[in-house]
Amino acid sequence: MAGVTHSTVSRALHNSPLINRETVERIQRIAAEAGYCSSAAARSLVTRRSDTVGVVVTNIADPFVAGVVSGIEETADQHGFSVLIANSNAEPEREVRVARKFEERRVDGIIVTSSRVGAQYVPLLSQMQVPIVLLNNQHPSQFAHSVMIANTQASLDVTRHLIGLGHSRIAYLGDRYGHQSDTERFSGYLQALEAAGLHFEPELAVHGDGKAEGAAAAISALLALADPPTAIFCYNDMSALGAIRAIRDHGLRIPTDISIVGFDDLYISQYLDPPLTTVRQPMPQMGRMAMETLLRIFAGGDAEYDLKVPGELIVRGSTAPPLIPRLTSPPKLLRKENHE
Amino acid sequence: MAGVTHSTVSRALHNSPLINRETVERIQRIAAEAGYCSSAAARSLVTRRSDTVGVVVTNIADPFVAGVVSGIEETADQHGFSVLIANSNAEPEREVRVARKFEERRVDGIIVTSSRVGAQYVPLLSQMQVPIVLLNNQHPSQFAHSVMIANTQASLDVTRHLIGLGHSRIAYLGDRYGHQSDTERFSGYLQALEAAGLHFEPELAVHGDGKAEGAAAAISALLALADPPTAIFCYNDMSALGAIRAIRDHGLRIPTDISIVGFDDLYISQYLDPPLTTVRQPMPQMGRMAMETLLRIFAGGDAEYDLKVPGELIVRGSTAPPLIPRLTSPPKLLRKENHE
């Protein structure tokens, strides 16, 4: 070293006001020249903070998740935090392993994105005694903060949009894993039907897997009905993608024969043909909000427990009035004219 | 604690063969009951390994990048490594900050994904004295290992496929940022033209930005040519997405009027209408290979310096024979007729 002690160097590098200006500058210069870089591990051992947050995701390759993580990372970086990422693949053993790993690394906080966190998982994480933020997740509020899209409202908007176009046979293609998001979206759909005086038909509620693959079987079931739907509200854009393909495979046109709505507004949804009507979730912003919640808690402040983010209905080409209007008696002719 | 010393506990928890079986079990039981979890920071201070790898990405929201990271994380997890992620956004200051952060955290290795690592950046990282793996990146070989898709070969395959369909006016929609991937793909395109005895027309080489947005201007330029192309080979699927939209905006059909090929085989590409002909890059597998390269080096073995991964041409509906056979003399008229 260069003339001074350990402690002085440490203080100088932190720009401590206790130290002589000149000394500080000299030390910083020498440190830079020597390529000195302090050890986060040693520091965190004494400060008891790791300046690290752990992010648990089902799979980072999911575009919704990737968008959220992008926002988390951005905000974390601005505040000097590192982000540790771990896929859980929704497998219980991996979830446990991830929790363990984050605990060893003494993360200062945890964000869990759109997994279906089970009754055991959040308590497992909460043992760690660090703040937890759940993003679009089930929310047992005593353990964790949450950031959620306003599912019910957005879903009401979607369903009203379809009803407004003249649809009355509207199907809901849900997710089969019991995500809270699915429950809430379904509930908004029901509310809108009811408000419009439409009867809910259980045969019109079907389930996919939240991915494109899972939609085909559900769509086949819908199209096999005696009176198939003229519009389908899909749990998310990925399901909509699968639905669109399945509908085309059945020889039907979108939106002429069937209108389709998604949820998420993935980047690619605007590029589909026809462009997808959907609900925009501001993914990076939601990630940022989750990270900001943690930062607020780290700073000793108190943070909102339930942040609701409004979703925005984006109307594009995948929705249109139905070919066949409901109930009125000689409507076929009328409609036909409008279409040509 | 429970009857024994510090050191014994440490050994027992590592299943050291030195320790009495019974003692080991007793200690492990007590540790489990007490919810003991060792500190990675303290451990890494003495072992001088962090069991952490740093991953630098341009932006995790890019679907190619997310696919790669998914493979990295999977493999890292299997071997007890954590992954730290950092967006560079291709901004030089952020790249420097990221390098600094990884150095403080004493990552055991670094993976850089598909950024255009500049002449300064790799040396900056290499100062850290840890192994570096570049994925689909420029490769100054004395500093880093690399995993790359076999761009030239794949590009030859694509261009031959188009020539085989009867195309002779084939455009290349590249990336304007000087990625090595772009250079290599362009070179495969040239080679295939030459091998087929076709003359390269500079007016048919245009540049986008690797994203959908950047394609529109390039496509307009191509379609404004006196003799526009009948097929376009796009640098990646995102560009192809933008190209498809721009071509439709010009009132032309795909593949009838123009064939389109991409590169990547993003998840969504199979769901486009028409499904996109493209080159499959096995993204998670490439991530896995990058991580395995690091693991091999950590274990003291030597690892391949230049891993080439073959890309697979996936022919789908976006390519077809051209409407106008080449060379025939009054082609404009022919074209008109075919269009109506």
Next chain:
DNA sequence: CTGAAAGCGCTTACAG
């Protein structure tokens, strides 16, 4: 304004 001391929670030779 600077130094000496203690300690964060581990691992690992070195003895016994």
Next chain:
DNA sequence: CTGAAAGCGCTTACAG
């Protein structure tokens, strides 16, 4: 098979 000791690289009261 187990213990005592040293040390990894920092920060932070406590003196001066």
